[in-house]
Amino acid sequence: MEWCFPYIFIFTFLSAIYVFFKWKLSFWERRDVPTLPPSIPFGNVKGVGQTHHMKDLIDKVYRAFKDKSPIAGAYFAVSPVLIITDLDLAKNILIKDFNYFIDRPIYCNEDDDPLSGHMFALKGEKWRNIRSKLTPTFTSGKMKFMFPTIVDVADKFSESLKSAVKTDGVLEMKDWLARYTTDVIGRCAFGIECSSLEDPKVKFREMGQKAFDDPRHSQFVESIIWQFPNLCRTMGIKVVRDDVTEFFMGIVRDTLAYREENDIHRNDFMDLLIELQKSEGKLTVEEIAAQVYLFFIAGFETSSTTLSYALYELALNEDVQNKAREEINAVLEKHNGQLTYEAMKEMHYIDQIISETLRLYPPVVAIFRQTTENYKVHNTKFVIEKDISVFIPAYSIQRDEEYFENPEIFDPGRFSPEAMKARHPMTFLSFGDGPRNCIGLRFGRMQSSIGLITLLHNFRIKKCSKTVIPMKFSNSKGILSSEGGLYLEVEGL
Numbered sequence: 291m292e293w294c295f296p297y298i299f300i301f302t303f304l305s306a307i308y309v310f311f312k313w314k315l316s317f318w319e320r321r322d323v324p325t326l327p328p329s330i331p332f333g334n335v336k337g338v339g340q341t342h343h344m345k346d347l348i349d350k351v352y353r354a355f356k357d358k359s360p361i362a363g364a365y366f367a368v369s370p371v372l373i374i375t376d377l378d379l380a381k382n383i384l385i386k387d388f389n390y391f392i393d394r395p396i397y398c399n400e401d402d403d404p405l406s407g408h409m410f411a412l413k414g415e416k417w418r419n420i421r422s423k424l425t426p427t428f429t430s431g432k433m434k435f436m437f438p439t440i441v442d443v444a445d446k447f448s449e450s451l452k453s454a455v456k457t458d459g460v461l462e463m464k465d466w467l468a469r470y471t472t473d474v475i476g477r478c479a480f481g482i483e484c485s486s487l488e489d490p491k492v493k494f495r496e497m498g499q500k501a502f503d504d505p506r507h508s509q510f511v512e513s514i515i516w517q518f519p520n521l522c523r524t525m526g527i528k529v530v531r532d533d534v535t536e537f538f539m540g541i542v543r544d545t546l547a548y549r550e551e552n553d554i555h556r557n558d559f560m561d562l563l564i565e566l567q568k569s570e571g572k573l574t575v576e577e578i579a580a581q582v583y584l585f586f587i588a589g590f591e592t593s594s595t596t597l598s599y600a601l602y603e604l605a606l607n608e609d610v611q612n613k614a615r616e617e618i619n620a621v622l623e624k625h626n627g628q629l630t631y632e633a634m635k636e637m638h639y640i641d642q643i644i645s646e647t648l649r650l651y652p653p654v655v656a657i658f659r660q661t662t663e664n665y666k667v668h669n670t671k672f673v674i675e676k677d678i679s680v681f682i683p684a685y686s687i688q689r690d691e692e693y694f695e696n697p698e699i700f701d702p703g704r705f706s707p708e709a710m711k712a713r714h715p716m717t718f719l720s721f722g723d724g725p726r727n728c729i730g731l732r733f734g735r736m737q738s739s740i741g742l743i744t745l746l747h748n749f750r751i752k753k754c755s756k757t758v759i760p761m762k763f764s765n766s767k768g769i770l771s772s773e774g775g776l777y778l779e780v781e782g783l
């Protein structure tokens with residue numbers, strides 16, 4: 291008889307695991323919220339990051355339930371998450387009822403991993419406090435002040451490209467544009483010449499690439515951390531790589547000390563953070579480092595991918611490119627050939643190109659929040675319970691034929707003031723919305739516009755035999771990125 295005990299034990303153990311998964315994966319069914327059928331143990335995320343991107347899963351749920359229910363459930367492994375399919379509900383979540391949705395489900399561990407304590411991840415009062423302190427850093431007055439610095443970097447970018455095209459007109463533009471935005475953020479956030487345009491291997495570029503392309507943990511470990519944040523914090527688990535932390539902490543400490551000793555004021559992000567350090571309710575060096583690190587991370591990849599998608603679409607749509615160049619030349623002529631802040635503001639078509647690019651290719655594919663208390667969805671039976679992660683599918687909404695006719699077609703005319711006024715405000719979410727929207731919106735638009743204006747003024751962009759058409763996205767990157775390089779023919783004018 292004793293021989294069968296191990297079998298009984300294994301059978302009971304496996305049955306218990308099965309019951310646990312079944313129970314967890316019936317969370318939405320028990321609440322009458324529609325879902326696609328999940329599978330054990332992945333829920334709905336089987337193949338995400340490998341055979342398809344997270345946006346594809348969210349899109350599948352959005353399209354399956356859009357006209358049937360304002361909310362639909364999904365499972366990231368055993369964690370239940372909600373996908374919002376209704377624009378009015380999205381507006382309530384982001385703006386009207388924001389107080390229920392202040393947080394994002396992002397792990398941070400300020401004690402053991404100082405750079406993880408940045409504004410994107412902070413929660414509740416800590417977030418409110420830092421956001422209100424940093425908001426004055428991004429006013430249009432401050433942007434105007436940083437404008438000449440960015441134009442200077444863009445001019446250097448243009449000179450470097452001119453030399454490069456002499457050897458070969460076909461260039462991998464994704465890397466070139468990432469070097470441009472790295473240098474911009476380096477100058478504006480740290481007051482440092484990164485010089486990645488001259489030398490692609492400089493430390494800043496290397497660290498930026500590592501933070502994005504070579505994270506500390508595999509996607510599997512990241513999903514465990516995502517599901518058990520409190521346990522992971524207690525265990526002192528870090529998410530930022532040690533070499534990245536060392537590099538950014540070192541740069542911030544050195545810059546703070548250098549500026550203090552030499553009484554240097556540059557009116558860049560660092561300067562404003564130093565002021566905050568001295569003011570009431572001081573920021574610590576670690577807090578400053580975390581925010582500047584975030585500006586770097588949030589600022590260079592989002593803007594460089596936006597620029598690379600814009601160039602891709604302009605290479606495929608010559609008429610749009612020509613119209614953009616005509617606008618640039620006409621406005622610059624009016625301003626004595628000088629790209630000033632005022633001149634940029636007059637280039638409305640360029641602004642529309644940036645918006646249309648971000649509609650088709652939002653770098654952040656979904657806007658996400660976490661409930662801080664139970665929330666009753668207006669005019670429905672649904673209650674979204676505390677601590678549920680909520681996703682508003684920006685990519686899907688922005689490619690929905692109900693809101694954008696022939697959504698796959700690149701048409702900057704969709705962002706004329708009249709067309710925008712006629713649409714629901716939640717049909718464009720590339721910078722999020724509400725009190726927790728992208729704080730760097732103006733800066734991101736400005737560095738993208740300056741880059742685009744400078745490029746189109748000096749070069750013609752064409753597709754070539756190496757350009758991948760249609761666009762293929764990388765499945766493994768969080769940010770919407772093209773798979774492999776983006777090759778375009780660049781011809782000096």
Ligand code: HEM
Pocket residue numbers: 409410411421584585586588589590592593596648653654657658719720721722723724725726727728729730731733734735738
């Ligand atoms: C084209 C460029 C950019 C795009 C498309 C973009 C997009 C976004 C999106 C979608 C969010 C989330 C918004 C939400 O949840 O409602 C966000 C947040 C954020 N972005 Fe950007 N971003 C860009 C450039 C920048 C730049 C240049 C900076 C800084 C210099 C920046 C700093 C931030 C920060 C700090 C947050 C977190 C805000 C908070 O939680 O309070 N972004 N961004």
